[in-house]
Amino acid sequence: MIPPTAYAPSQKALHWIIAALVAGLVPVALTMANLPDGALKNQLYEWHKSFGLTVLALVAARIVVRSLRGAPPLVPGLPAWQRRAAHASHLALYALIVLVPVLGWAGTSACCAPVLMFWTLPLTLPVSGGMPVGEAILLVHKLAAFTLVTLALVHAAAALHHHLIRRDGTLRRMLPGRG
Ligand code: HEM
Ligand code: HEM
Known part of the structure; x- marks a missing residue:
């Protein structure tokens, strides 16, 4: 495949929409997990699950566009270690952004079926084992989510380093409407 010279508008849009959704999902998750039982806690769980599944659908679309x-x-001009770090971290971000919602989905299906997206679409996965299995999967979901957040922060810092210190086009080419 001949590599393109720029990211497609769809790739840029998906990158920033997914980043914004993750930035919203994490504080919602931290809040819902620490609230006392009640209606607000239940509401936040439902929003978290529905927008988490939305992220998974958008990531699937993103991976299709990326592979096509x-x-x-x-x-050009980056030292070899930075090229390797960039490729490895992009791959790890793709892996985590799939793994995190899949683990949340599987864990919730095991412990707390039915999983309904936006209170309507039934999406429960066939995961047996009940509460103990669900809780174990959700613990891995939480650890994977914190790993994703850490890596995304390092990734964002690298993008800002390119923009402010190296002053190359790395950040600009992921921004809407630019080259
Ligand atoms: C990219 C998407 C997602 C991110 C970044 C994310 C992030 C998180 C984080 C950080 C926590 C830990 C909160 C805490 O215990 O302090 C959490 C918990 C949780 N997530 Fe997600 N999540 C995502 C997708 C999903 C999906 C798709 C589902 C289910 C369909 C889900 C279900 C849950 C549940 C049930 C918990 C609570 C676990 C507990 O109460 O211990 N998440 N999520
Ligand atoms: C959850 C948050 C984020 C995730 C999961 C994520 C993921 C990714 C991935 C997988 C790529 C590689 C794209 C490809 O080759 O197909 C990428 C590229 C990029 N991201 Fe992010 N990103 C996030 C947040 C951010 C933030 C906050 C910034 C800026 C402050 C940023 C700036 C960039 C830039 C500039 C590129 C292009 C790098 C290049 O082409 O050399 N990202 N991102």
């Missing part, structure tokens, strides 16, 4: 179209090569 590829991505532009990294900006």
